[in-house]
Amino acid sequence: MCKAVRYFAPLTSTVTLTKVLKSLVSKILIFRLKQLWRLFKQVGFARIVLLAIIIAGFLVFELHDLISGDYLLAVLIYPLIILPIHLLRKDQGFLRKLDCSKESILAGEYHSLALPYSIYLVYFQQWSTIIIGHLLITIIPLLPSIKVEKRYRANNQFVKWIPVNLFEWRSYFRQRKFFLFICLVLAGLFSAYAIAIPIAILILVASFSEAFTHIESKELIESYPKNSNFLRSKLKDHSIFIHLLFLPFYALFLLFHLELWYILVLLLVIIECSICFCLLFKYSWFGYAQSEIHNQIPFVIFFISTVLFFPVGIAFLYFYWKKAIKALPVYVKN
Amino acid sequence: MLKIKSVNFSYGEEQVLDDLSLEFKAGNIHGVLGANGAGKTTLFQIIYGLLTPSKGDVIFSDNNVDTSQIGYLETEPRFYPYMKGAEYIDLLSHRSPSFDVDIWNEVFKLPLNKLIDTYSTGMKKKVALLGIISQDKPILLLDEPFNGLDLESVENLNLILKELKKENKIIVLTSHILEVLKINCDKISFLYKGSVQKTFSKSGFQDINTYIKSDITQHSESVIQRIFSQ
Secondary structure, three states, X not given: OHHHHHHHHHHHOOOOHHHHHHOHHHHHHHHHHHHHHHHHXXXXXXXXXXXXXXXXXXXXXXXXXXXXXXXXXXXXXXXXHHHHHXXXXXXXXXXXXXXXXXHHHHHHHHHHHHHHHHHHHHHOOOHHHHHHHHHHHHHHHHOOXXXXXXXXXXXXXXHHHOOOOOHHHHHHHHHOHHHHHHHHHHHHHOOOOOOHHXXXXXXXXXXXXXXXXXXXXXXXXXXXXXXXXXXXXXXXXXXXXHHHHHHXXXXXXXXXXXXXHHHHHHHHHHHHHHHHHHHHHHHHOOOOOOOEOOOHHHHHHHHHHHHHOHHHHHXXXXXXXXXXXXXXXXXXXX | OEEEEEEEEEEOOEEEEEEEXXXXXXXXXXXXXXXXXXXXXXXXXXXXXXXXXXXXXXXXOOEEOOHHHEXXXXXXXXXXXXXXXXXXXXXXXXXXXXXXXXXXXHHHOOOOOOEHHHOOHHHHHHHHHHHHHHHOOOEEEEEOOOOOOOHHHHHHHHHHHHHHHHOOOEEEEEOOOHHHHHHHOOEEEEEEOOEEEEEEEHHHHHHHHHHHHHHHHHHHHHHHHHHHHO
């Protein structure tokens, strides 16, 4: 109750516009914009434009059809986007330290985030949707967030069969063992349906970028068993590993759907390209200051480009191959 | 002999190293002392080949230094997530088959079968150091190796440094703890605003405190007094 009173207090008091602009909430919002700008710079403006085109395409061709016939869905899009962000955000400790109501800051951020969608709805004159949506957003900051504590458990017996030099996969398997297990088991169980294995593999491949978000230290690159042709060795070792992992599923697919062999060929190409992209993108960022990279957006763009317009994907690979060779240490002969 | 010859480096407009020259002898431990931002880490990154100087050279045995001959311990070592200590050492010692991790771990006492993510700051430092030692390289750049170590580990590291020195390695180390440098080093260079202000040999170590006090902290002292007198 006390929390709610504190939260709504600024709305009931007479606060001038200048005061609001000078407030901590506006400072935080400006800070968030700066963060977004830095993220854009890191991801690359060309990729952001490409992503914006994909999103705009979705908005124009799909979203309107989706929401125009369903009022409830149009309203629910507000909490469906904001609620996961609120529940999983990790900066609540930092916000608590600030000399301002944490809920006001959160509300400021969430309303700003929802603004593009509201503007989109203004175009279709869905006024009641906008009002109810923003009312729902106003309540969200009062909800407690979920404390996600990373659990570090090393003793997963199944990672022992992954060679130690494929540490990216060891790391990924330790983090995502349940997700992998469920995907693979479901794919196996429903392998009689032609769609099951390709979908499971595509979902897994789409998640693989997560295994390559960290760049190892120079010492680890130097110590790679066959570093006389470092990049080629890496690509080869990772490809072999991933195809061995999927081998039972390739076999199951051929067993049940031999007539659809060309789907499997397409899948193999997508898997191969995706692994190459993840590795090449990672090493293209090699440098001291960079230990973690934001590869999700570039990977999504690459993945969609490869699936829909294959040659674009190949162009991406060539570009990052060149970039990775340039970024890696000279003595790692490529 | 490792020679740094008239090295210049800047981050944009900001000149970080300004015509810096230094020499490090084999079988010697050379300390580099300086305030935060004096250019110590930048110097190490240039020697290690992570940064390219705008001017100057790094020469080792009359040739441009081959950075694969250098072991570099960063101030805050970084590791691949969800990797065990044993895996890290296994990968790094790949080319040194004679390296016996178990004997070394009797000194370091690390839980090598646990993920590095669960290690404390000191443990992370130790596993990174163990990795560098396992590679047996002729040049060692140790940036703040004593940070976060407990008393026992500090003593162990002092002993290890002595032994590495006997193996004729070139060891360059930085620390903000002057006493640590005095115990281990044969020479200590004082970096100030990107250049070497003065290099002290062992016989002149007793003058370092007075030198720093007179040149550097006088200004801060008067400012602090002004702040608290308000």
